[in-house]
Amino acid sequence: MSTPPVALERVVPMGTAEFAGSLNLAVLTHTFLALVQAVGLAQLRPIFEQPSRNGYLPFAPMSPHPSVPEPPGQPPAPPRSPLNGHSRRAFLASASAGLGLLALGTVPVTADAAEPRFIEDAFAGLAAFVLPGNDAYSKQQKKTFPGPGGVAAGGGVVTRESLDIYVPIQVGEKILPAPGALGYAIILKTITLSVDPLAVFGPFANPFANLTWTKKRTVLERLEDLPILNGSTIGFSANALTTIAGLGVYSERSSFDPRTRQLTGRPVAWDYSNYGGRSDGWPEFIGYLDGVTEVPNP
Amino acid sequence: MRDVIIIGCGGGGPVMAKELAAQGLDVLVLEGGARFADPENEWSRLDNDANNPTSGYFRVGPSDRSKPPYIRSLPRPSYVWQVAGVGGTTLHYYANNPRSQVGTFLGYDGPDKDLYDTAHLFPFSLEELRPYYEWVEETLPVRPAPIGTKENVFFRGAEGIGLKVNHSKEPRRFGYRAQQNAILQPGGTAGKVKDPQYPEAQGCTMCGHCSQGCSMPRRAPRNLKAKRSTDNSYVPMMLTADAWSPGGRPAELIADAYVQKVITEKRNGVPTAVGVRFQIQPEGEHYEERAKIIVMAGGAVETPRLWGNSDLPNPNGWVGRGLTDHHLDWVVGMFDEYTGTSRGQNSAARTDFPGYGAIENVGFPPGLNAFAQTYSDNGFSGSKRNGSPATLAGADSMGRLVGDDLRSMMSNVDGILNCLVIPDDDVEWQNRAVRQVPDLVDTNGPIARIDMMHRKRSARTYNNREFLAAKAVQLLRAAGAKRVHRMDWPPLILHSHSSMRMGLDPSNSICDEWSKARAVDNLYIADNSMLANGAGGSNPTLTTQAIVTRTAERIMTQHFGGEPWVKGNAPVSSTDSRISDAMDAIAA
Numbered sequence: 001m002s003t004p005p006v007a008l009e010r011v012v013p014m015g016t017a018e019f020a021g022s023l024n025l026a027v028l029t030h031t032f033l034a035l036v037q038a039v040g041l042a043q044l045r046p047i048f049e050q051p052s053r054n055g056y057l058p059f060a061p062m063s064p065h066p067s068v069p070e071p072p073g074q075p076p077a078p079p080r081s082p083l084n085g086h087s088r089r090a091f092l093a094s095a096s097a098g099l100g101l102l103a104l105g106t107v108p109v110t111a112d113a114a115e116p117r118f119i120e121d122a123f124a125g126l127a128a129f130v131l132p133g134n135d136a137y138s139k140q141q142k143k144t145f146p147g148p149g150g151v152a153a154g155g156g157v158v159t160r161e162s163l164d165i166y167v168p169i170q171v172g173e174k175i176l177p178a179p180g181a182l183g184y185a186i187i188l189k190t191i192t193l194s195v196d197p198l199a200v201f202g203p204f205a206n207p208f209a210n211l212t213w214t215k216k217r218t219v220l221e222r223l224e225d226l227p228i229l230n231g232s233t234i235g236f237s238a239n240a241l242t243t244i245a246g247l248g249v250y251s252e253r254s255s256f257d258p259r260t261r262q263l264t265g266r267p268v269a270w271d272y273s274n275y276g277g278r279s280d281g282w283p284e285f286i287g288y289l290d291g292v293t294e295v296p297n298p
Numbered sequence: 299m300r301d302v303i304i305i306g307c308g309g310g311g312p313v314m315a316k317e318l319a320a321q322g323l324d325v326l327v328l329e330g331g332a333r334f335a336d337p338e339n340e341w342s343r344l345d346n347d348a349n350n351p352t353s354g355y356f357r358v359g360p361s362d363r364s365k366p367p368y369i370r371s372l373p374r375p376s377y378v379w380q381v382a383g384v385g386g387t388t389l390h391y392y393a394n395n396p397r398s399q400v401g402t403f404l405g406y407d408g409p410d411k412d413l414y415d416t417a418h419l420f421p422f423s424l425e426e427l428r429p430y431y432e433w434v435e436e437t438l439p440v441r442p443a444p445i446g447t448k449e450n451v452f453f454r455g456a457e458g459i460g461l462k463v464n465h466s467k468e469p470r471r472f473g474y475r476a477q478q479n480a481i482l483q484p485g486g487t488a489g490k491v492k493d494p495q496y497p498e499a500q501g502c503t504m505c506g507h508c509s510q511g512c513s514m515p516r517r518a519p520r521n522l523k524a525k526r527s528t529d530n531s532y533v534p535m536m537l538t539a540d541a542w543s544p545g546g547r548p549a550e551l552i553a554d555a556y557v558q559k560v561i562t563e564k565r566n567g568v569p570t571a572v573g574v575r576f577q578i579q580p581e582g583e584h585y586e587e588r589a590k591i592i593v594m595a596g597g598a599v600e601t602p603r604l605w606g607n608s609d610l611p612n613p614n615g616w617v618g619r620g621l622t623d624h625h626l627d628w629v630v631g632m633f634d635e636y637t638g639t640s641r642g643q644n645s646a647a648r649t650d651f652p653g654y655g656a657i658e659n660v661g662f663p664p665g666l667n668a669f670a671q672t673y674s675d676n677g678f679s680g681s682k683r684n685g686s687p688a689t690l691a692g693a694d695s696m697g698r699l700v701g702d703d704l705r706s707m708m709s710n711v712d713g714i715l716n717c718l719v720i721p722d723d724d725v726e727w728q729n730r731a732v733r734q735v736p737d738l739v740d741t742n743g744p745i746a747r748i749d750m751m752h753r754k755r756s757a758r759t760y761n762n763r764e765f766l767a768a769k770a771v772q773l774l775r776a777a778g779a780k781r782v783h784r785m786d787w788p789p790l791i792l793h794s795h796s797s798m799r800m801g802l803d804p805s806n807s808i809c810d811e812w813s814k815a816r817a818v819d820n821l822y823i824a825d826n827s828m829l830a831n832g833a834g835g836s837n838p839t840l841t842t843q844a845i846v847t848r849t850a851e852r853i854m855t856q857h858f859g860g861e862p863w864v865k866g867n868a869p870v871s872s873t874d875s876r877i878s879d880a881m882d883a884i885a886a
C-alpha cells in the first residue's frame with residue numbers, strides 16, 4: 001500500500017531536492033551566526049557568506065521572532081554580551097573548531113572540543129543539574145542525592161541524541177557525527193566561561209560540568225535569555241534543553257537498547273519515581289460517574 | 299484523474315475520505331509520515347522512544363527515524379506537539395470529544411454571550427451542526443469515560459470548590475463531568491487485570507499509554523483497538539468502504555508521500571485546483587496526480603505552509619493568521635495518597651467553565667510528567683522570574699522544577715494529580731503559522747514558521763487563563779493536595795486551530811461556511827485550520843470531524859450530483875465487524 005501505483009505520473013524534481021544537503025548546514029549555521037553576532041565576532045561572518053557547495057547560500061537572515069517581547073511596563077533591557085574579554089578568545093577557538101567541522105567537514109578539531117568527553121560531560125553535567133544523584137557530576141556541582149540521579153538514568157544521553165538528530169550535519173554526501181550536540185556543548189562552554197572563567201580547571205572536559213549547581217542554573221538562565229537566538233530555527237531548542245533533559249532523566253533510557261528498541265532491565269528512573277512500569281493494562285476501572293454510560297443528545 | 303485527493307491523514311483527512319469513499323468516489327489520501335500498520339510491534343509505549351520530540355516514533359518527520367524531523371521555525375520558547383503519520387496527531391491524542399462551547403456559534407443568544415470571541419463565531423448555528431456532531435459521535439463512537447482513582451480525586455476537588463456534576467454534551471453552566479471520549483468502554487477483563495487479551499478483554503484496558511499510541515487490547519482487530527484515533531477508526535473505514543457501504547469504493551492511501559504543491563489553473567479567470575505534486579520521503583521519486591477536487595488536511599501549521607508554497611492567493615492577508623492554541627497551562631498537586639496518575643485513560647475527567655474554557659485532568663508515565671514539569675516561561679522555580687505576566691494564582695510555587703524540587707514532586711508518580719488549563723482564547727491577527735519568509739528550505743520546500751505572541755495575548759485570553767489557573771489551584775487543594783505548583787507554560791501548541799479560518803466575513807476568513815477556499819475553486823480544507831475560532835476551549839477534534847462530515851456532503855452534492863445522507867440516518871459504527879474482516883483481508 002505504501003508504494004505508489006504505476007498509474008501515478010512521475011515527474012522530475014522541482015528543485016527542492018538540491019536544497020536537502022544544505023538544509024541542516026544552514027540550520028546549524030544560524031546557531032553559530034547568532035552567537036557570533038552576540039559576541040561581536042564579525043570577522044567570522046565571511047565564512048557564512050560563502051555559497052555552499054550546492055550553490056545554496058546557507059545563511060538567509062530572518063526577521064526576528066517577536067514572540068518574547070519585554071514584560072509590560074519595563075524599559076527594554078540593554079544589550080548584553082554573555083561573554084567577557086577572556087572568554088571571547090575561548091569562544092573564538094571553540095567556535096572556529098565547530099565551524100571548521102561544519103563548513104569544511106574535514107578540518108581536525110582543536111583543543112577541548114576534540115576531547116572525546118567534551119560533549120558527554122556537557123550533557124551529563126546537565127542531567128546532574130536537572131536531577132542530582134550519587135554520581136561524580138553531582139559531587140562536582142556540590143548538590144547530590146544518596147541514590148541514582150539523572151546521569152544514571154541516561155538523561156545526558158537522551159539530550160545528546162535528541163540534539164544530534166535534530167541538527168545533524170550533512171555536507172554533500174557526508175554526514176558528520178555528533179554535530180548538534182557539539183554545537184550546544186560549545187555554547188554551554190562559552191556561556192560557562194562568562195559566568196566562571198576558572199571552570200576550565202576541573203575534572204571534566206567541558207567546563208559547564210565543573211560548575212556548582214547554582215552557577216549551572218545561571219548559565220541556563222543566560223542561555224534562555226540570549227535575545228540573539230530569537231528568530232533562529234534553533235532558538236526554541238535552546239530553551240528546550242532543560243525540558244528534554246527532564247524527559248530523559250525520568251525515561252527508560254538507562255535500560256533501553258536502541259538497536260533492538262527493547263528494554264534490557266528495569267530503568268532506574270522507574271524506581272525513583274515509584275512507577276509501576278509499562279503494562280498492557282491495570283485493574284483501575286472503578287465504574288462510571290453516577291453510573292451514566294451514555295448521555296442523550298440535547 | 300481521481301475524483302478527490304486528500305492531503306494529510308490525521309484528525310480531519312480520513313473523515314473526508316471515509317465519507318466520500320462510502321459514496322463510491324475515487325479517493326486518494328496522501329500522508330507525509332509513516333504508515334504504522336503493525337502498532338502492537340511498532341510501538342514500544344516507552345516515554346522517550348515514543349515521545350521524544352526529535353527522535354520518537356511520534357514526531358513530525360519521515361518514517362525513517364535515522365533522518366531528522368521536519369524542521370520548523372518556532373517562537374522561542376515554544377514547542378509544537380504534532381505527529382506525522384497515518385492517524386496524524388490523533389495518534390497522540392486523548393480522544394476527548396466535547397462539542398464546541400455553545401457561545402462560539404452564530405446566533406447564540408444566552409445571557410453570557412458576550413463572554414465569547416464574538417468577532418469570530420462559527421458561520422452557522424449550533425442547531426445546524428448538531429446532526430453532524432451526532433453522526434461522528436455514533437461513528438467513533440463517543441461515550442462517557444470510565445472512572446479510575448485519579449478521576450475520583452479530581453471530582454472530589456471539583457465538588458470541593460462548589461461545582462456540580464453536569465453530564466450535558468452542551469453545558470451552559472459551570473460544572474464537572476466524565477469526559478465524553480472516543481475510547482471504547484472497558485468490557486470483559488479489560489480494566490480488571492494487568493495482561494488483558496482480546497477477545498476476553500474488550501475496549502480500554504486502562505494501561506495509561508494513550509500518549510504512546512493505542513494498540514490495546516492485544517490481538518484485537520485494528521478497528522477494535524480502544525482509542526478511536528483515526529488510525530483505528532476512520533482509516534480502517536476508508537480503506538474498506540466497499541465492505542460496509544453499498545456502492546462504496548475503498549480509498550487509496552500512500553504513506554510517506556509529502557505534498558509539496560497544490561497545482562492550479564485559471565478557469566474563467568478564477569484559480570482552480572486541479573492536482574498535486576508530491577515526493578516519497580525522504581528522498582524518493584516525485585509524482586504528479588490530478589483530481590476534480592483537492593482537499594487540504596495537513597493540520598493548522600502545514601496547511602498554510604503548503605498554501606504559501608503553492609503560491610495560492612492571499613487577498614485579505616489572513617492566510618495562516620488567527621492561529622489559536624488555547625494558551626495552555628499546567629498545575630500540579632502533590633498528595634499523600636495514591637492518585638493513580640500513571641494509570642487508566644490519560645484524561646477522563648473535566649470541568650467546564652463556559653465562556654472561560656475548561657480544566658481537565660491528565661495522567662502520564664513519569665517521563666512525560668517530568669517533561670511537563672520542566673517546561674516554563676517563568677524561569678526556574680525559586681530563582682529569578684523571567685518577566686512573564688502570569689501570577690502564582692494561589693499556587694505555592696511557579697516555574698521549571700529541577701534538582702530537589704523535581705525529585706520531591708516526582709518521588710511518587712502515582713501521588714500527583716495534574717490539571718491541564720485550557721482557556722478559551724481569542725483569534726488574533728498577530729498569531730500565525732505561515733510559510734517561512736525569507737525562505738529557509740527543506741526537502742519539501744520553504745519550511746513553516748510560527749509566531750505566537752505568548753506574553754501579549756488579548757486581555758480576555760490572559761484573564762481566562764489566570765481565572766482557570768486559580769480554579770485549578772483551588773480544585774487541587776480541595777482534593778487534598780499538600781503542595782500545588784503552577785508551571786506557566788510557554789506555548790505548547792498541541793491544540794492548534796483557526797489559521798485558515800472559516801467565517802461569514804470575507805475580510806477576515808479564508809474559507810466560506812462550507813470550508814471551501816474563497817480564493818480558489820475546487821479546493822476545500824478539512825483540518826483544524828478551518829475552525830472559525832478555538833471552539834471555546836473545547837478540545838477541537840470532534841468539531842473538526844463534524845464540520846468535515848458536513849463539507850463531505852456539500853462536495854458530494856455540489857460537484858458529484860449526490861444526495862445528502864446525514865440528516866435522518868444513522869451511521870455505520872467504526873467498530874462494525876465487516877470492517878474488521880475486510881482489514882484482516884487487506885493484511886493477509
Ligand SMILES: Cc1cc2nc3c(=O)[nH]c(=O)nc-3n(C[C@H](O)[C@H](O)[C@H](O)COP(=O)(O)OP(=O)(O)OC[C@H]3O[C@@H](n4cnc5c(N)ncnc54)[C@H](O)[C@@H]3O)c2cc1C
Pocket residue numbers: 305306307308309310311328329330331379380381382383384385386387388389390391392393394395509555556557558595596597598600601604645792793794824825826827837838839840842
Ligand atoms: C498530547 C496531545 C493530546 C491531545 N488530546 C486531544 C483530545 O483529547 N481531544 C482533541 O480533540 N484533541 C486532542 N489533541 C489535538 C488533536 O490531536 C488534533 O486536534 C487533531 O489531530 C488535528 O487534526 P488535523 O487533521 O488538523 O491535523 P493532524 O492530526 O496533525 O494531521 C495532519 C496530517 O497531515 C500530514 N501532512 C501535513 N502536511 C502534509 C503534506 N504537505 N503532505 C502530506 N501529508 C501532510 C501530517 O503528517 C499529519 O499526519 C491532542 C494533541 C496532542 C498532541
